[in-house]
Amino acid sequence: xxxxxxxxxxxxxxxxxxxxxxxxxxxxxxxxxxxxxxxxxxxxxxxxxxxxxxxxxxxxxxxxxxxxxxxxxxxxxxxxxxxxxxxxxxxxxxxxxxxxxxxxxxxxxxxxxxxxxxxxxxxxxxxxxxxxxxxxxxxxxxxxxxxxxxxxxxxxxxxxxxxxxxxxxxxxxxxxxxxxxxxxxxxxxxxxxxxxxxxxxxxxxxxxxxxxxxxxxxxxxxxxxxxxxxxxxxxxxxxxxxxxxxxxxxxxxxxxxxxxxxxxxxxxxxxxxxxxxxxxxxxxxxxxxxxxxxxxxxxxxxxxxxxxxxxxxxxxxxxxxxxxxxxxxxxxxxxxxxxx
Amino acid sequence: xxxxxxxxxxxxxxxxxxxxxxxxxxxxxxxxxxxxxxxxxxxxxxxxxxxxxxxxxxxxxxxxxxxxxxxxxxxxxxxxxxxxxxxxxxxxxxxxxxxxxxxxxxxxxxxxxxxxxxxxxxxxxxxxxxxxxxxxxxxxxxxxxxxxxxxxxxxxxxxxxxxxxxxxxxxxxxxxxxxxxxxxxxxxxxxxxxxxxxxxxxxxxxxxxxxxxxxxxxxxxxxxxxxxxxxxxxxxxxxxxxxxxxxxxxxxxxxxxxxxxxxxxxxxxxxxx
Amino acid sequence: xxxxxxxxxxxxxxxxxxxxxxxxxxxxxxxxxxxxxxxxxxxxxxxxxxxxxxxxxxxxxxxxxxxxxxxxxxxxxxxxxxxxxxxxxxxxxxxxxxxxxxxxxxxxxxxxxxxxxxxxxxxxxxxxxxxxxxxxxxxxxxxxxxxxxxxxxxxxxxxxxxxxxxxxxxxxxxxxxxxxxxxxxxxxxxxxxxxxxxxxxxxxxxxxxxxxxxxxxxxxxxxxxxxxxxxxxxxxxxxxxxxxxxxxxxxxxxxxxxxxxxxxxxxx
Numbered sequence: 001x002x003x004x005x006x007x008x009x010x011x012x013x014x015x016x017x018x019x020x021x022x023x024x025x026x027x028x029x030x031x032x033x034x035x036x037x038x039x040x041x042x043x044x045x046x047x048x049x050x051x052x053x054x055x056x057x058x059x060x061x062x063x064x065x066x067x068x069x070x071x072x073x074x075x076x077x078x079x080x081x082x083x084x085x086x087x088x089x090x091x092x093x094x095x096x097x098x099x100x101x102x103x104x105x106x107x108x109x110x111x112x113x114x115x116x117x118x119x120x121x122x123x124x125x126x127x128x129x130x131x132x133x134x135x136x137x138x139x140x141x142x143x144x145x146x147x148x149x150x151x152x153x154x155x156x157x158x159x160x161x162x163x164x165x166x167x168x169x170x171x172x173x174x175x176x177x178x179x180x181x182x183x184x185x186x187x188x189x190x191x192x193x194x195x196x197x198x199x200x201x202x203x204x205x206x207x208x209x210x211x212x213x214x215x216x217x218x219x220x221x222x223x224x225x226x227x228x229x230x231x232x233x234x235x236x237x238x239x240x241x242x243x244x245x246x247x248x249x250x251x252x253x254x255x256x257x258x259x260x261x262x263x264x265x266x267x268x269x270x271x272x273x274x275x276x277x278x279x280x281x282x283x284x285x286x287x288x289x290x291x292x293x294x295x296x297x298x299x300x301x302x303x304x305x306x307x308x309x310x311x312x313x314x315x316x317x318x319x320x321x322x323x324x325x326x327x328x329x330x331x332x333x334x335x336x337x338x339x340x
Numbered sequence: 341x342x343x344x345x346x347x348x349x350x351x352x353x354x355x356x357x358x359x360x361x362x363x364x365x366x367x368x369x370x371x372x373x374x375x376x377x378x379x380x381x382x383x384x385x386x387x388x389x390x391x392x393x394x395x396x397x398x399x400x401x402x403x404x405x406x407x408x409x410x411x412x413x414x415x416x417x418x419x420x421x422x423x424x425x426x427x428x429x430x431x432x433x434x435x436x437x438x439x440x441x442x443x444x445x446x447x448x449x450x451x452x453x454x455x456x457x458x459x460x461x462x463x464x465x466x467x468x469x470x471x472x473x474x475x476x477x478x479x480x481x482x483x484x485x486x487x488x489x490x491x492x493x494x495x496x497x498x499x500x501x502x503x504x505x506x507x508x509x510x511x512x513x514x515x516x517x518x519x520x521x522x523x524x525x526x527x528x529x530x531x532x533x534x535x536x537x538x539x540x541x542x543x544x545x546x547x548x549x550x551x552x553x554x555x556x557x558x559x560x561x562x563x564x565x566x567x568x569x570x571x572x573x574x575x576x577x578x579x580x581x582x583x584x585x586x587x588x589x590x591x592x593x594x595x596x597x598x599x600x601x602x603x604x605x606x607x608x609x610x611x612x613x
Numbered sequence: 614x615x616x617x618x619x620x621x622x623x624x625x626x627x628x629x630x631x632x633x634x635x636x637x638x639x640x641x642x643x644x645x646x647x648x649x650x651x652x653x654x655x656x657x658x659x660x661x662x663x664x665x666x667x668x669x670x671x672x673x674x675x676x677x678x679x680x681x682x683x684x685x686x687x688x689x690x691x692x693x694x695x696x697x698x699x700x701x702x703x704x705x706x707x708x709x710x711x712x713x714x715x716x717x718x719x720x721x722x723x724x725x726x727x728x729x730x731x732x733x734x735x736x737x738x739x740x741x742x743x744x745x746x747x748x749x750x751x752x753x754x755x756x757x758x759x760x761x762x763x764x765x766x767x768x769x770x771x772x773x774x775x776x777x778x779x780x781x782x783x784x785x786x787x788x789x790x791x792x793x794x795x796x797x798x799x800x801x802x803x804x805x806x807x808x809x810x811x812x813x814x815x816x817x818x819x820x821x822x823x824x825x826x827x828x829x830x831x832x833x834x835x836x837x838x839x840x841x842x843x844x845x846x847x848x849x850x851x852x853x854x855x856x857x858x859x860x861x862x863x864x865x866x867x868x869x870x871x872x873x874x875x876x877x878x879x880x881x
Contacts, residue, residue, distance in 0.1 A: 051510050071513045084511035088529045098515030101525075149515065354689030357682045358701075361708045361759055364719030371722065450812070452820020452864055454837045455857040459623040461844050462854060550714055550823055555844060565714040572718045572827065581722075584715040591711045599703055 001027055001062045001075075001152040001185055003048065008057035010043055010209075017043045018054070019209045025153075025202070030179050030186040034196040035206035036232070041189045042081075044206075045155050048187065050074045061152060072101075077146035078155040081162070083138050085130035091141045092117065092126035098149040116148035119178075136167050147182070156188045160195060172198045193233045197221065205229050222271070226340045230269045237275070237310050241268045241337070248337075252308040255285050255330060261337035272302075272313040274334025277320070282329035291324045365588060372581035389582035399583060402567040409478065409553070409563060410546035413485035418539040420486070421493025426527065428494070429501050445498075448491040457555035460484050464556065477558030484552045489542035496541060500534025501527075540598060626854040661839070661856075668836040669863060671825075672818035675757040676765075679814050680807065682758070683765040687803075690766075691773040702770070709763035717827045720756045721747055724828075748830025756824040761817070765810035772806025812868065819864045836860045 003025040010018040018040045025031040033041035046052040048059055050071035058065045066074055077098065085094050095116050099109045117123050120140040130138055139159055146154055159175075160168045176199045179186050190196055196203050197217040204214045205228070213225045224230035230238060241250040242265050248255040250268060257268075278286065289307035296302075296316065303312040303320060305328065312328060320326070375386035393399055428441050448456065460480075467474040474480060508530070512522040528535075550565045557566055564587065571580050690701040708716060724731055724746035731746045746752055776799065784798040822837030829835070836856060843853025 049510075049514055051514065071510070072516045072518060076514075078511070078514045080507045080511055082505060082507050084505070084507035086508065086511075086526055086530070088532075097512070097517070097525075101512075101515055101517035101521050145515070350685045351689055353682070353685035357686045357762065358704055360682075361705070361762060364716060364723045364759065365708065365711065367723050367728070368715065368719045450816055450864070450868060452816055452837070452860055454820040454822050454840050455623070455861050458840055458844050458850075458853050458857045462623055462626050462850060465850075544710055548710065548712055550712070554841075565712050568712075568714045568718065569823075569827075572714070572721070576718065576722060576725075580718070584712075584719070587715055588707075588711055592707050595703055595706045595710055599699060599706070603699065 002060075003031075003153050003185060003187065004060040004063075005044065005048065006058050006060065008044065008047060008054045008059070010040075010047065010052070010055050016209050018047075021057070021206075021209070021211050023204055023211065023214065025185055025187060027185055028183045029201045030176070030188065030199055032188045032190060032196045032200040032203045033206055034190055034193065034203050034232075037191055038208075039206040040209040041191075041206050042157060045078075045157055045187065045189045048153070049076055049078045049155050051078075075152040076155060077149050077151035077153075078157060079139070079142045079146050079159050081158045083130075083142040083162075085138060085141055085145070087130055090127055090129055091122065091133070094130065094141055095126075095145045095148055097145060102149075112148045116144040119147070120144040135163050136171060139163065139171065143178075147184075151184070153185045153187060156186060158189055158191070160190070160192070168192075168195070169198075175199055197233070205232060207232075222334075223336055224269055224338065226338055227267065227269075228340075230336075230338065235272050235311055237270045237272065237308070238338075239268045239270070239308055239310075241266055250308075252287050252289075252310065252330075253285075255335060256332060257335055257337060258332055261339065263337075263339045266337060266339035269336040269338055270330055270334050272311045274331045275310060275312045276329045276331065277303075277312065277314050277318065278327040278329050281327055284332060285330040285335075287328050287330065289326065289328065291320055291322055291326060294320055294322055368581050369585045369588065372578060372585040374578060374581075389578040390586070392579055393582055393586065396579070398562070398567065399564075402562050402564045405478070405561055406547060406563040406565075409481055409485060409561075410543050413482045413489055413546050414539055414543045416482070417486045417489035417493050417542045418535060421490045421538060421542070422497050422531065422535050424490065425494045425497035425501055426523075426531075429498060445491050445494055448488045449495075453488075453551045456488065457484075457551045460487070460552065461555050475558060476556055476561075478561040480556040480558075481553055481561055481563075484556045485546045485549060488549075488552065489545055492545060493535075493538035493542050496538035497531060497534045500531055504530060537602070544594070623854045623857060626851050664834050664836055664839055665859065665863060667833075668819055668860075669867065671753065671757065671835060672815050672821075672867070674754065675761055675818045676811050676814045678754070678758050679762050679765040680769075680811065682762060683769050683810065686766050687769040687773045687806075690770055691776070702767075705763050705766050705770075708759070709767065713760055713823055716760060717756050717823050720752060720759070720828055721745070724752055724755070747828045748833060750829070750833055752828035753825055753833055756828045757818060757821065760821075760824060761814040764813040765807075768806040768809040768813070769803060770806070772803040776802050815867055816864055819867065820860055836863075 003023075005021060005023045008018050008021045009016070021040070021044060023031070023033075023044075033044060035041050043052065047054045050066070050069060050073075054067065058067050060066065061075065085091075086097065089097070092113050095113045096109050099112060100106075104112075113126070114123070117126050120143055122137065122140055122144060125133060125137060125141075130141060133141065139162075142159070156175075160171055163171065172195055179199075188196075188199065197220075200217055202214060203217055203220050205212045205220065207228055213220060213229050215223070220229065221233055224233070224236070227238060230236040239250045239252055241248045241255070243249075243260060243263065244254075246256075246260060248257060248260075248268060255268060276282075281288070287305075287307055287310075289305045289310075291303055292306045292309075293304040294301060299316065300313045301316050301318060301320065303314060304310070305312060305326070310328070314320070372389055373385050373387065375384040375388070424441075428438070460483075464474045464476070464480050464483075508526060509522060512526045517525065548565075550569065553563050553566055554569070557563065562570075564583070568580055568583065571577065686705070690698055690705070693701055722728070726732070726735075726745045731740065731744070734740050734746055735744070740746060780802065781794060781798045784794045789797070820837045820840075821835060822841050825833055825835045825838055826841075829838075836859075840853050840856050840860065843849045843856060
């Protein structure tokens with residue numbers, strides 16, 4: 001089922017939580033709302049869930065507006081940040097809650113709950129209470145509780161934020177697998193860029209109530225459309241640039257781009273992996289400089305150059321030390337022109 | 341834990357303070373088994389004052405009145421107080437109404453009881469113009485007790501209500517539950533410990549109350565504290581010691597039982613957190 | 614609602630006049646307040662003002678004494694091993710829930726002439742041989758302090774239990790004297806419990822009626838007794854209402870002063 005949020009605006013007093021936000025999520029897609037805290041991502045999720053009303057704009061499910069349908073009638077379910085499991089019910093009763101409140105016959109409820117627990121590998125925990133489970137298990141109960149209702153869209157509000165780093169990586173992969181298996185539409189809210197890149201089909205980067213860029217993880221990472229997106233995800237070298245004829249004049253030297261931007265003054269973004277160390281002067285986009293800092297990071301070397309404080313990532317077997325004189329090449333295809 | 345500086349003085353002070361609290365109670369208990377009608381010299385052990393309790397119509401009636409008053413007023417106060425607490429936090433009242441309610445909740449806490457009792461006397465006298473139910477007696481006492489109990493129940497329930505987050509209720513709504521279903525299946529069960537402890541507090545407050553009862557009681561609605569008070573004014577007797585000791589023992593049982601209960605529930609909540 | 618109506622009635626009645634049979638006559642008057650201030654039929658006398666002042670003093674002394682006694686006890690309990698703590702707490706809770714009538718008349722018993730305390734006092738020639746130690750201000754204070762002690766100990770204990778001892782250790786580490794450790798590392802942390810306890814003591818102590826009635830006698834009247842008298846024997850409700858409101862006002866002022874002081878303390 002497709003989900004569309006059209007021109008959503010929401011104010012809390014003087015604070016504009018959302019300003020004319022448009023997103024479109026295709027059936028079976030895992031769509032992530034990514035941004036720093038306070039960017040409005042959770043508000044948008046709550047509006048989609050029906051827990052909050054937008055001041056302006058409409059939510060469409062499969063093209064039908066649902067803005068006036070209250071949360072308890074929308075075919076949308078949520079996995080809450082705190083999981084919000086009912087502490088006085090067993091895990092099985094928690095999972096059954098949504099089915100029972102819709103007055104589904106008890107035999108059917110049992111069957112579905114059992115299947116739901118099994119899918120989440122929780123079969124043996126049905127009779128226990130939520131506070132007898134670990135954080136990761138509780139999260140899976142919350143998932144099962146939402147999924148047995150067979151929602152058209154599953155909303156996940158920072159579902160991993162309460163878990164430790166190792167468990168989180170593990171669960172991210174499981175989440176991705178699960179979503180591929182059941183082919184439902186998922187909307188995930190997170191502030192964790194690694195999580196977003198790992199699990200998403202599409203990411204919307206949000207800031208101050210606005211969507212800045214929507215794209216696949218690869219697009220977002222390789223082709224940021226503004227300074228904020230470039231800096232928010234991964235490490236970025238941002239170089240002020242000016243277009244002079246068909247070359248770009250920058251503080252680190254003249255650069256050639258495959259396609260020229262339509263602006264005069266702006267900046268170029270390049271990821272550390274897009275800069276290569278060379279023994280000799282490269283044919284294009286070469287810069288001669290000295291190494292100012294080197295940090296050994298196990299899987300790579302984190303090198304900072306004197307010119308423009310450019311950061312470079314290279315294989316750890318390279319013998320580079322502070323003060324070495326080097327040539328680097330800023331790969332033409334890795335350079336992105338931004339203007340903001 | 342860090343040891344405090346004066347390892348001798350402090351326990352001594354503490355034990356002295358405990359003794360200070362208990363000397364009068366122990367005195368009462370010991371004289372309740374003294375085989376002497378008057379005076380306080382020890383004349384041997386006896387149960388006869390206790391036996392006499394069960395043959396005293398007045399005392400039995402006072403017992404019944406006390407329990408009836410506590411039971412009925414607690415039941416009413418628990419329902420009203422819980423409804424008040426839920427209503428206050430879940431209904432979008434205006435700011436002014438909300439602070440008015442708030443003020444009313446704390447009023448009984450910061451009003452000396454006797455002021456409140458005086459106010460009730462006047463209020464009932466005024467109501468008597470309209471109906472004779474408001475003659476001093478059980479009805480007035482129940483209303484009086486409920487009035488101060490409600491605030492305490494509401495405060496206890498509200499603190500419990502504040503301790504669980506909004507997401508729980510939102511989760512229920514998200515899972516297709518109507519408001520009534522959420523109230524029945526989620527809010528009330530989760531509030532139960534708070535409601536129970538609020539009711540227990542209300543019950544003990546009622547049992548304990550002297551002033552409100554003193555001001556609102558009629559001739560047929562004497563409660564135990566009132567009875568003891570009246571008797572003490574006539575002079576202390578071993579019978580009163582025996583009655584007080586029974587009261588004391590009941591209190592001990594109640595306290596120990598409720599502590600055990602709250603410990604258990606605490607352990608349950610903390611052991612898997 | 615249940616609470617506001619009586620309060621409004623109280624205010625209204627305090628300006629009314631008492632009829633000759635104790636009924637309320639709705640004639641507006643300041644007379645009740647004038648009487649309270651000491652202006653009566655026979656010229657000015659400070660009796661009622663003394664009663665108000667005495668109540669204030671008794672409440673303040675009781676609160677202070679309870680705090681002084683509660684501190685060692687609260688720390689003592691908090692220092693006990695976890696299992697034993699409950700036992701000690703129960704020991705404090707039992708008198709807390711025991712009916713006040715019983716606890717107060719128990720003091721009558723303890724202070725009666727046949728028992729050691731009164732005999733000891735008689736030996737010292739404080740009281741004549743063979744007479745009880747009550748009614749007296751001493752008896753009132755005993756009764757009041759034992760009545761309210763648990764009200765301070767319990768909230769204070771809950772603060773002490775949560776006390777962050779690393780602060781105390783840090784103070785030691787930074788060469789604090791014992792006095793400064795107490796004032797700066799311990800006291801501020803226990804303030805929340807302390808102020809709850811103080812309010813729970815001060816407010817009812819101001820209106821206390823039972824203890825002075827049973828242990829203080831006619832000479833040691835407090836506001837509580839005065840109010841009770843007006844609503845009971847004298848059937849002078851308007852005056853009783855006026856006294857009640859005066860008590861309410863005094864209590865609020867007391868609480869306000871206390872809160873101001875509390876805030877100052879936190880700043881220090």
